[in-house]
Amino acid sequence: MDYTAQPFTFKTKKVLRYLRLYxxxxxxxxxxxxxxxxxxxxxLPQTSSDNxxxxxxxxxxxxxxxYSNIAYFLKKNYGRVIRGAMDIDINRAASLFESYGLSxxxxxxxxxxxxxxxxxVYIASNHAxxxxxxxxxxxxxxxxxxxxxxxxxxxxxxxxxxAMRKSGGKAALGFNRPGSRAGRIIKSELARQKGAAMLxxxxxxxxxxxxxxxFQESEGGRVLGNLCHWTDFIFQMVSPGDCFPVRINxxxxxxxxxxxxxxxxFADGSIxxxxxxxxxxxxxxxxxRFAAHRGNALISMDDFQTLTVEVADRKYRYRSIFRDHGHKxxxxxxxxxxxxxxxxxxxxxxxxETGLLFLRTKEALERNGQVTLNPKRx
Numbered sequence: 001m002d003y004t005a006q007p008f009t010f011k012t013k014k015v016l017r018y019l020r021l022y023x024x025x026x027x028x029x030x031x032x033x034x035x036x037x038x039x040x041x042x043x044l045p046q047t048s049s050d051n052x053x054x055x056x057x058x059x060x061x062x063x064x065x066x067y068s069n070i071a072y073f074l075k076k077n078y079g080r081v082i083r084g085a086m087d088i089d090i091n092r093a094a095s096l097f098e099s100y101g102l103s104x105x106x107x108x109x110x111x112x113x114x115x116x117x118x119x120x121v122y123i124a125s126n127h128a129x130x131x132x133x134x135x136x137x138x139x140x141x142x143x144x145x146x147x148x149x150x151x152x153x154x155x156x157x158x159x160x161x162x163a164m165r166k167s168g169g170k171a172a173l174g175f176n177r178p179g180s181r182a183g184r185i186i187k188s189e190l191a192r193q194k195g196a197a198m199l200x201x202x203x204x205x206x207x208x209x210x211x212x213x214x215f216q217e218s219e220g221g222r223v224l225g226n227l228c229h230w231t232d233f234i235f236q237m238v239s240p241g242d243c244f245p246v247r248i249n250x251x252x253x254x255x256x257x258x259x260x261x262x263x264x265x266f267a268d269g270s271i272x273x274x275x276x277x278x279x280x281x282x283x284x285x286x287x288x289r290f291a292a293h294r295g296n297a298l299i300s301m302d303d304f305q306t307l308t309v310e311v312a313d314r315k316y317r318y319r320s321i322f323r324d325h326g327h328k329x330x331x332x333x334x335x336x337x338x339x340x341x342x343x344x345x346x347x348x349x350x351x352x353e354t355g356l357l358f359l360r361t362k363e364a365l366e367r368n369g370q371v372t373l374n375p376k377r378x
Contacts, residue, residue: 001206001281003034017284021305023322026072032099033068039095047097047104055083055103057335058112060133061125062087062096062105065147070122071100073331081335086112087125113137120338122331123147124174127219131156138167143345145334147174149228150355152220157355161348170345172334175232175354179333180326182307183233185318186292186299189309190237193295196269199237201230204287205278222257223365227276228358234264234272235354237292242268243353245374250364262361270294 003014018027057074059066062085074081083103087093090107097105104111112118113136121137123130124147131151134144150173151157164171177183190197205226208214214225235243243266251261259279264272284303292299298310304325307318336343356375364371 002038004038014283021284021323025076026068026322029068029072033064036067036092036095036099037064040091041094044090044094045098050103054079055081056117056119056338057082058115058118058121059085059096060087060109060112060121060123061129061147062089062092063124066122066124067092067096067099069327070124070145070331071096073328074335075100077328077332078335083118084112084115109133109136113140113142119143120145120334122334126213127225128152131160134171135159135163138163138169138171141168143169143171143334143338145172145174145331148232149220149224149358150351151359152218152224154356154359157352157359160355161352164348164351170337171351172330172337172345173232173351173354174330175229175236176326176330177229177233177304178236178326179329180304180324181320182301182304182318182324183326185307185309186290186301187237189297189299189311190292190294191239192311193297195295196266196271197237197292197294199234199270199272200291201234201272201274202289203230203274203276204282205276206282206286207278207280220362222276222278223362224358227257227260227262227274227361230274230276231262231358231361232354234274235357238266238270238272239268242266242270245372246357248361248364248371248373250361250368250370252365252368256365256368257362260365262365 003011015027015031018030022030059070059082071082080101082100085093085096085102085105086107086109088107093105093107106112112121120143122145123133125133127149130146130149134146137144151160178187213219214222219225245267247265249263253259259277261273261275288303290301296312301307303323305320305323309316337345353375356373360371360373
C-alpha cells in the first residue's frame with residue numbers, strides 16, 4: 001500500500017500509531033522512506049568528491065528497507081560511513097544519496113563492487129539478484145550483508161557457498177529476528193532445557209497485489225520473500241546437530257505461498273509450525289505471535305514487543321518500549337564484522353542449511369506434498 005496516497009486522516013492515524021510502536025526517530029525515517037519511494041527528479045543532484053575519510057560502505061538496492069533501516073541505523077550509529085549507493089531506479093539511488101550525505105550514487109552495481117574504498121556491501125535489491133551481487137563482491141574480497149533471501153535457487157546456493165569458501169571477505173545474512181532482544185532471550189531459555197521442542201508461529205502479513213514483483217517466478221514468491229524469516233528462526237531454535245533429517249509437511253489451498261501452513265519434524269523430535277496469513281491490510285505492519293514449549297520452559301511472544309517466559313514456578317515478563325525486530329542488531333553486527341577480525345561472519349554450513357530449508361519449503365508447498373531434507377555438509 002502506498003501510504004502517501006491515502007487520505008489525511010489515515011496518514012495521521014498511521015503516524016500516531018507508529019510513534020507509539022517505534023518512537024519519533026524511526027517513525028520519521030519510515031515516513032521519509034514512503035516519500036523516498038515515489039521521488040522523481042527533474043534534474044539529478046550533483047555528486048560530491050568525498051563525504052568523509054572513513055566512508056567505506058556501499059549499498060546495492062535503495063528501496064524502502066535500505067532507506068529506512070540500513071542507511072538509517074548506519075548513520076545513527078557510525079556517522080557518514082556510506083560511500084556509494086546503487087539502484088536500477090536512479091531516482092531512488094539519488095534520493096538516498098541526498099538524504100544520507102553519500103559521495104556518489106549510480107545505477108551500475110559494478111561501480112560499487114569495484115570501488116577499492118568500499119569494504120562492505122549491503123545488498124537489498126530484488127531477490128533474484130542478491131546472490132549474484134554477493135558473489136561478485138566476495139570475489140573481490142569484500143564483506144557482504146545479504147538481505148533475505150540470500151538465494152532463490154539451489155544453483156545460486158552452491159555458487160554462493162563456493163564464493164564464501166574462496167573469498168577473503170566475510171558474509172552475513174539479514175535474518176534479523178533471532179538477533180532481536182526477544183529472539184536472544186527465547187534462544188537462551190530454550191537452550192537451557194532438554195528434549196524436543198514445540199515451536200509455533202502465526203504471522204499476519206500484508207496482502208500484495210497479484211502483479212507485484214514478488215510473484216515473478218524468478219523472484220521466488222512469498223515463501224522466499226517473506227516466509228524464510230520464520231523458517232530461519234525455527235531452524236536457529238533447534239539444537240545444532242539435531243535438525244536433520246527434517247520432514248516438511250505443507251498445508252495449502254489454491255495458492256502455494258499465501259494463506260498457508262507448514263510444519264517441520266526435526267531429527268530430535270522437535271516440531272515447528274508456521275501459519276502465514278495474507279488477507280487485506282494490517283495497519284500496524286506485519287503481526288507476529290510465537291509460542292514455544294521445551295522442558296520446563298513455556299514461552300509466548302507478541303510482535304517483538306512483549307515476551308513471557310515461564311520456567312517451572314518462575315515467571316518472567318519482558319516488555320520493550322518500542323518494537324524491536326532486530327534490524328539494528330543485524331545491520332550493526334555486519335558493520336562490526338567488516339571492521340573487526342574478532343567478529344565472525346556466518347558459517348558456510350549455516351548459509352547452506354538455512355537456504356536449503358526455505359528452498360525445500362517452497363518445493364513442498366508447490367507440490368502440496370511432504371519433502372524430506374537431509375543436506376550434505378559443504
